[in-house]
Amino acid sequence: MKYWNQQIETISRDQLESLQSERLSKTVAHAWEHCAPYRVKMEKAGLQPGNIQGINDLTKLPLTLKDDLRDSYPYGMFAVPMSHVVRIHATSGTTGKQTVVGYTKGDLDVWNECMARCLTMAGATAADIVHVSYGFALFTGGLGGQGGGETIGAATIPAATGNTKRQLQMFTDFGSTVLLCTPSYAMYLGDAVREAGIKDQLKLRIGVLGAEAWTEQMRGEIEERLGIRCYDIFGTAELMGPGVSCECAERNGLHVMEDHFIVEILDPETKKPLPDGQPGELVFSCITKEALPLIRYNTRDICTIDRKPCTCGRNFTRMGKITGRTDDMLIIRGVNVFPSQVESVLLGIPGAAPHYLLVVDRVSNLDTLEVQAEINADFPFDEVRRVEELERRISAELLSVLGVSAKVTLKPPGSVERFELKAKRVLDKRKGTN
Amino acid sequence: MFIDQISVFVENKQGALKDILKILADGKIDLRAISIADTSDFGILRMIVPNPDGALELFRSKGVTASKTQVTGCKLSDTPGSLYHVLNTLHDAGISVEYVYAFITRKDEDAYVILRVEDNDAAQKTLLAAGHSLIDPHDLYGI
Numbered sequence: 001m002k003y004w005n006q007q008i009e010t011i012s013r014d015q016l017e018s019l020q021s022e023r024l025s026k027t028v029a030h031a032w033e034h035c036a037p038y039r040v041k042m043e044k045a046g047l048q049p050g051n052i053q054g055i056n057d058l059t060k061l062p063l064t065l066k067d068d069l070r071d072s073y074p075y076g077m078f079a080v081p082m083s084h085v086v087r088i089h090a091t092s093g094t095t096g097k098q099t100v101v102g103y104t105k106g107d108l109d110v111w112n113e114c115m116a117r118c119l120t121m122a123g124a125t126a127a128d129i130v131h132v133s134y135g136f137a138l139f140t141g142g143l144g145g146q147g148g149g150e151t152i153g154a155a156t157i158p159a160a161t162g163n164t165k166r167q168l169q170m171f172t173d174f175g176s177t178v179l180l181c182t183p184s185y186a187m188y189l190g191d192a193v194r195e196a197g198i199k200d201q202l203k204l205r206i207g208v209l210g211a212e213a214w215t216e217q218m219r220g221e222i223e224e225r226l227g228i229r230c231y232d233i234f235g236t237a238e239l240m241g242p243g244v245s246c247e248c249a250e251r252n253g254l255h256v257m258e259d260h261f262i263v264e265i266l267d268p269e270t271k272k273p274l275p276d277g278q279p280g281e282l283v284f285s286c287i288t289k290e291a292l293p294l295i296r297y298n299t300r301d302i303c304t305i306d307r308k309p310c311t312c313g314r315n316f317t318r319m320g321k322i323t324g325r326t327d328d329m330l331i332i333r334g335v336n337v338f339p340s341q342v343e344s345v346l347l348g349i350p351g352a353a354p355h356y357l358l359v360v361d362r363v364s365n366l367d368t369l370e371v372q373a374e375i376n377a378d379f380p381f382d383e384v385r386r387v388e389e390l391e392r393r394i395s396a397e398l399l400s401v402l403g404v405s406a407k408v409t410l411k412p413p414g415s416v417e418r419f420e421l422k423a424k425r426v427l428d429k430r431k432g433t434n
Numbered sequence: 435m436f437i438d439q440i441s442v443f444v445e446n447k448q449g450a451l452k453d454i455l456k457i458l459a460d461g462k463i464d465l466r467a468i469s470i471a472d473t474s475d476f477g478i479l480r481m482i483v484p485n486p487d488g489a490l491e492l493f494r495s496k497g498v499t500a501s502k503t504q505v506t507g508c509k510l511s512d513t514p515g516s517l518y519h520v521l522n523t524l525h526d527a528g529i530s531v532e533y534v535y536a537f538i539t540r541k542d543e544d545a546y547v548i549l550r551v552e553d554n555d556a557a558q559k560t561l562l563a564a565g566h567s568l569i570d571p572h573d574l575y576g577i
Binding site for chain 1: 439441442443444445471473475476478480497498499501503532533550
């Protein structure tokens with residue numbers, strides 16, 4: 001089966017654009033009616049819902065940023081009463097507070113539909129055994145993958161992450177055929193398979209990998225280690241989760257589910273749309289979301305788009321690989337990390353000074369994060385025990401705020417470089433992945 | 435009778451300790467005693483110098499953060515078991531020792547030991563009551 005939903009996936013551009021126009025004006029009216037921050041933004045821009053008749057009016061609308069979600073923490077941007085919300089997920093915010101996202105029953109149906117299309121695009125069917133090794137809990141990857149696998153009728157294993165030995169045992173004993181996880185975790189599992197010498201016992205054939213940037217070289221290595229064919233999948237929690245776009249068999253860009261999301265590429269400076277093929281900020285408008293209808297949400301990812309039809313038969317616009325970001329967000333083991341989160345943790349701990357450097361590396365195919373922070377000059381550093389207690393406390397707070405573990409290295413006061421203008425707080429040693 | 439000890443938090447990287455000692459060398463500061471606590475991430479350099487406040491000021495002027503800690507000095511005979519007796523006396527009194535380091539001098543036959551305890555007063559009373567003798571800071575600085 002080539003398509004999950006052939007009618008919509010092969011819709012003509014003309015029909016698609018009229019569907020998008022209809023859905024956009026409906027969504028704008030819904031947001032205006034039920035979401036005060038949107039009404040305020042639109043009024044500031046001198047707009048009424050009636051001004052947005054279709055996609056040609058899209059660029060009149062103000063952009064939405066992650067900070068808008070922070071300012072309305074936790075539920076202020078929700079456009080439905082909480083009694084209609086059936087699921088909550090969360091992702092990193094730019095400071096200590098998380099970005100909270102909500103879904104109605106209808107939103108989950110759309111998510112499952114999108115994930116089902118992605119898995120089908122990659123070649124998965126009801127006969128497959130889908131192994132979901134994303135983090136479950138608040139991260140969207142786990143439950144998003146689970147929903148997609150179940151929707152196509154595949155036996156879907158909520159394997160989650162960790163316990164490598166058990167992951168390999170599930171591969172061989174449960175007969176997993178489709179792997180969903182981050183590319184770096186797939187590499188890690190691939191290494192473990194190689195070490196255990198069990199590649200010939202695997203039934204794996206497809207990998208649908210996402211939540212972080214990866215290179216073609218890494219794709220080749222994962223495919224070799226696990227004996228699979230890999231496809232890139234994209235999504236963010238703010239928009240939905242994985243399934244906003246995915247590669248088809250052609251692997252020539254990720255098809256955006258344009259009946260649910262309108263995609264634009266904007267000049268990072270002027271915020272004006274750029275011609276296809278030119279790299280700029282990747283912006284999405286949700287046109288069917290009920291609980292969190294983000295309009296012109298600026299992901300701050302740098303990407304290109306191509307609207308030409310694909311040889312797979314789909315007319316959905318294709319995104320290229322994400323090549324960077326226009327803010328300082330890092331993706332570590334699939335988790336979004338902002339240096340400002342680290343700063344807020346350090347500011348909250350007496351004994352630590354908010355002068356810091358994040359050192360990100362990839363060791364044995366897993367991302368590592370080291371936080372080098374200065375010890376306060378008035379901290380009683382004469383005793384090893386106290387310094388180590390301070391390190392442990394910072395580590396614990398970072399884990400709770402960032403959601404990833406970090407090694408804390410305390411530095412003497414004044415030893416971390418100071419910056420007068422734009423501070424350089426990150427040293428990313430990973431090659432070609434971010 | 436407290437001894438002022440100077441401590442410097444040192445990064446665990448090649449040359450870091452040497453750089454600290456160069457400041458002392460250039461400032462013509464004589465070291466009476468030195469001890470280093472090291473972990474995989476950092477080190478703490480502790481030292482006894484003739485003019486603690488002067489050393490503190492010197493470090494500050496070079497942008498190195500140093501701190502002053504009051505420690506107890508105990509004089510003991512340079513014979514086997516003498517340090518054990520000191521520590522046993524403190525243990526019996528329920529006083530725990532954070533760290534300890536010892537040195538000998540050219541001046542006499544005695545050994546000197548620096549003790550870092552939570553409560554210097556209690557430790558010193560206990561040691562004196564058990565017949566141990568304490569180091570007068572001025573004697574120590576002027577060795």
